Amino acid sequence: MKAAVLHEYDEKLEKSEFVIYEDVPDPRIEGPNDVIVRIGGAGVCRTDLHVIEGLWRNNSDVQLPYIMGHENAGWVEEVGPGxxxxxxxxxxxxxxxxxSGHCLACRRGxxxxxxxxxxxxxxANGGYAExxxxxxxxLIKLPKTLAxxxxxxYTDAGLTAYRACKKAAQHLLPGQYAVVIGVGGLGHIGVQVLKSxxxxxxxxxxxxxxxxxLAAKCGADELVLANGEQVDKVLALTGGWGAEAVIDFVGEGxxxxxxxxxxxxxxxxxxVGYGGKLEIPTIDMITSEKRIIGNLVGxxxxxxxxxxxxxxxxxHLAxxxxxxxDANRALLDLHHGKIHGRAVLIP
Structure with a gap:
């Protein structure tokens, strides 16, 4: 099959090509519950850029070369005997x-x-492939309305945004405020989830x-341009007190x-976003009783x-x-901020 394969890291993301489009062996059924999926779409995520940078090399045991792509949907091609x-x-x-579903965490969902x-x-090898x-x-079967x-x-960007915004929505009351920082690939989904x-x-x-x-089209009530005065603008919109929930899809800088x-x-x-560091005096945590909540995929x-x-x-996904x-072009467009919404690779 054809696949876009990562052969080496690029810590500064300076190369003109990050992956190589080449022939690789087809995946095979190895266990009774394995399924081979023919890819209909593979999402291109900023995490993929972090993988290329090598940020994940100490957090996973993957060996290069390998195939990226952790946002996948398609059609069942072959199933294991179980x-x-x-x-x-x-x-x-x-x-x-x-x-496997056997450990306690899995049994709890x-x-x-x-x-x-x-x-x-x-x-492990992902979906930048056929x-x-x-x-x-x-696997989740798709309704006929969704291709x-x-x-x-949705499998990562949407699901991660959904998990964080669902947590927030469970505590937000009418008349309160939620701030979404970064309304790109994840954030525009988060706005819609909150409104729903x-x-x-x-x-x-x-x-x-x-x-x-894009956020306005997704239902955001107020828009604040981050031009150095965004904190003051948000405080003004919330009566000077700030928002009951802030969902940060940037997580750096x-x-x-x-x-x-x-x-x-x-x-x-x-x-939700990552790459930066969080530093806050403990006395500020005590006096404000603010809660800081991490969010993984849902x-x-x-x-x-x-x-x-x-x-x-x-x-809706943009x-x-x-x-x-054209995986390299998609990755470069994402790196240079040319994609508003999400990029999808189609074999």
Whole structure:
């Protein structure tokens, strides 16, 4: 099969090509619950750029060369002898974690904290290819209203945004405020999730006017351009107190300090983006009683819930489609901020 393969790291992202489009062996059924999926769409994520930078080399045991791509959807091509609920031709979306389901975390539904797992695209070959091997336990059948290429990025970008915003929505009341910092690939989904799950007013913050325009289309109530005065603007919009929830999809640079400043006392700051460092005096935590909450990719049930919202037309993905052979162009466009929404590779 054809695949876009990462052969070496590029710590400064300076090369004109990050991956090589080449022939590789087809994945094969190795266990009774394995499933081969013919890829209909593979999302291009900023995490992929971090993988190329080598940021994940100490957090996964993957050996180069390997195939990235952890946001995948397509059609069942082949199933292992133990698979009974899927058949060739079924349209499916893949939860990003492949687990056995035996450990306590899995039995509680928290597969992302499984004692043993495979994460295609992170620590195993992923979906920047024509075919992907995954597990039956990770698959969700798609309704006829949703095509694989249109929903693939939901498996990480959408699911991570959904998990964080669902946590926030459970505590947000009508008349309260939620701030979304960074309304690009994840943030524009987060705005829609908040508007679907709660009645709080949503304030979108971004340095890109185009991203803010997208946030407005997604239902944001207020738009704040990050031009150095964003904290003051958010405080003014919230009566000087800050927001009850701040969801930070940037997680680096000044966004962290600003996000905490935008969070009111007894409010919650949700970290989704990463790459920066969080520093706060303990006395400030005590006197403000702010909560700082980390967010990993969501659970299988949460992906089912997100697909229900998509099926109902309450959440939409803004996507830019690229051929699998043009993976380098998609990665470079993402790196240079040319993609508003999510990029999807199509074999």
């Amino acid at each position: 698979v009974t609920h899927f058949k060739p031709g079924d349209a499916v979306i893949c939860h990003p974690l492949v687990t 928290n597969d992302m904290h499984a004692e043993e797992s495979s994460f295609p695209g992170i620590n 075919y992907l091997r995954t597990g039956a336990r990770s 694989p290429k249109d929903v693939a990025p 799950l709660c009645a709080a007013k949503v304030i979108a913050v971004d340095r890109s006017k185009e991203a803010l325009e 000044s966004a962290i300090t600003e996000g905490l400043e935008m969070t009111r006392s007894d409010g919650a700051y949700y970290i 659970t299988y049930p949460e992906l089912v819930e997100l697909m229900a919202l998509a099926d109902q037309g309450k959440v 996507t830019a489609e690229y051929r699998l052979a």
